[in-house]
Amino acid sequence: MEPTPREPAPYEPGQRPPGPAAPPEQPALFGWPDDDPVPSVPQPFRDSPRARRMLDVQEVYAERAALDSPRGRQIMARLPGVRVTEVESHWRIPSLHGNDGNVSRWVRVKTETLVLGVKHSLVTRPNGRSADWIAPGPSNGCAMACAYCYVPRRKGYANPITLFTNIEAIVSHVRRHVRAQGPKTTPNQCDAHSWVYDIGENGDCSVDALVCDNTADLVAAFRALPTAKASFATKFVNPDLLRLDPQGRTRVRFSLMPPDDARLLDIRTSPVAERISAAADFLDAGYEVHFNLSPVVLRPGWQRDWAELLVHLDDVLPERVKEQAAAEIIMLTHNEALHEVNLGWHPRAEEVLWQPAAQETKRSQNGALNVRYTPQVKQQSLARLRQLLTAHAPWLRIRYAF
Numbered sequence: 001m002e003p004t005p006r007e008p009a010p011y012e013p014g015q016r017p018p019g020p021a022a023p024p025e026q027p028a029l030f031g032w033p034d035d036d037p038v039p040s041v042p043q044p045f046r047d048s049p050r051a052r053r054m055l056d057v058q059e060v061y062a063e064r065a066a067l068d069s070p071r072g073r074q075i076m077a078r079l080p081g082v083r084v085t086e087v088e089s090h091w092r093i094p095s096l097h098g099n100d101g102n103v104s105r106w107v108r109v110k111t112e113t114l115v116l117g118v119k120h121s122l123v124t125r126p127n128g129r130s131a132d133w134i135a136p137g138p139s140n141g142c143a144m145a146c147a148y149c150y151v152p153r154r155k156g157y158a159n160p161i162t163l164f165t166n167i168e169a170i171v172s173h174v175r176r177h178v179r180a181q182g183p184k185t186t187p188n189q190c191d192a193h194s195w196v197y198d199i200g201e202n203g204d205c206s207v208d209a210l211v212c213d214n215t216a217d218l219v220a221a222f223r224a225l226p227t228a229k230a231s232f233a234t235k236f237v238n239p240d241l242l243r244l245d246p247q248g249r250t251r252v253r254f255s256l257m258p259p260d261d262a263r264l265l266d267i268r269t270s271p272v273a274e275r276i277s278a279a280a281d282f283l284d285a286g287y288e289v290h291f292n293l294s295p296v297v298l299r300p301g302w303q304r305d306w307a308e309l310l311v312h313l314d315d316v317l318p319e320r321v322k323e324q325a326a327a328e329i330i331m332l333t334h335n336e337a338l339h340e341v342n343l344g345w346h347p348r349a350e351e352v353l354w355q356p357a358a359q360e361t362k363r364s365q366n367g368a369l370n371v372r373y374t375p376q377v378k379q380q381s382l383a384r385l386r387q388l389l390t391a392h393a394p395w396l397r398i399r400y401a402f
């Protein structure tokens with residue numbers, strides 16, 4: 001039998017997209033003709049077939065104000081011919097979020113649908129665990145489809161990307177907030193010197209960058225804020241981010257879990273090995289690179305598989321990545337409503353996510369019924385994970401475990 005042809009590697013470590021702008025044209029020296037061949041400029045990743053498999057927008061739901069904004073116009077200019085439906089509010093779209101028929105199209109809706117809205121409530125909230133502050137995010141929703149994702153909990157039956165087009169207002173708000181804090185004088189688990197702002201609480205900034213410049217604008221804003229740092233977790237390797245020139249003011253946190261878990265639970269994400277092999281390039285491009293060991297899902301064999309993952313990290317990461325790396329450990333939290341939705345599109349995931357014998361339920365402030373490992377199970381598992389880290393990746397400082 002003919003072997004199945006493999007897809008070309010989507011991301012070659014060490015391969016760089018061009019810089020932010022082409023150098024100005026110069027006159028030929030001494031009047032000699034410049035007959036060197038013109039180097040071909042690689043296309044941005046977001047125009048590649050692989051990017052289009054992640055996001056191939058066929059329909060847009062949009063608020064009028066979002067369509068009329070400069071960012072909205074820029075986004076729509078890249079989507080010629082796409083059907084647009086005007087909506088009153090990006091938050092509740094009955095034919096999208098309220099349509100239970102969309103559960104069976106869960107992934108398709110994420111691939112083909114985009115929502116544009118204006119974020120009215122610009123609030124920065126204190127955090128103190130992963131970041132000092134949670135900034136108002138530039139998006140809500142995601143084209144990836146992790147089975148445990150908390151973002152859809154209040155979205156109903158669909159969770160495509162909603163992009164907020166009033167990015168200037170978001171950036172101005174964050175700038176004002178940073179300036180109001182003054183310098184950080186007391187080191188903490190978030191960072192020793194800088195105020196850390198999470199800019200991707202409800203989405204994935206790497207995927208947003210396939211369709212708009214919101215991520216680029218925030219990275220550029222933090223470049224000019226010497227007392228603060230942006231931070232976002234990601235499960236997608238987008239080489240276009242390598243040319244944003246963050247100058248150390250943005251921390252990217254690659255989320256990791258054992259590859260077998262990721263194949264079952266991290267639907268549509270970049271393979272774990274690819275996220276790890278991208279770390280050095282992101283560091284060299286000016287990012288701080290941390291890791292999220294999350295979520296930790298307990299199932300038979302979890303200790304062996306996490307040990308293997310840590311050994312792999314230790315084997316492949318260059319010293320310069322290890323020297324600056326730190327990690328967060330986050331145990332799985334699940335949710336009853338999401339469990340019901342998942343049973344409609346990915347029931348196999350629920351076999352490992354939904355473990356009533358080891359979990360307890362807790363009603364959150366917004367009334368949702370969350371499910372998490374009992375304190376005893378959690379405590380023992382975290383202790384075991386710390387032992388594994390000490391044994392296999394002692395260089396990986398734990399910023400916090402939750």
Ligand code: SF4
Pocket residue numbers: 141142143144145146148149150151202203204234235
């Ligand atoms: S990458 Fe993050 S935001 Fe996207 S589906 Fe997964 S957990 Fe949710």
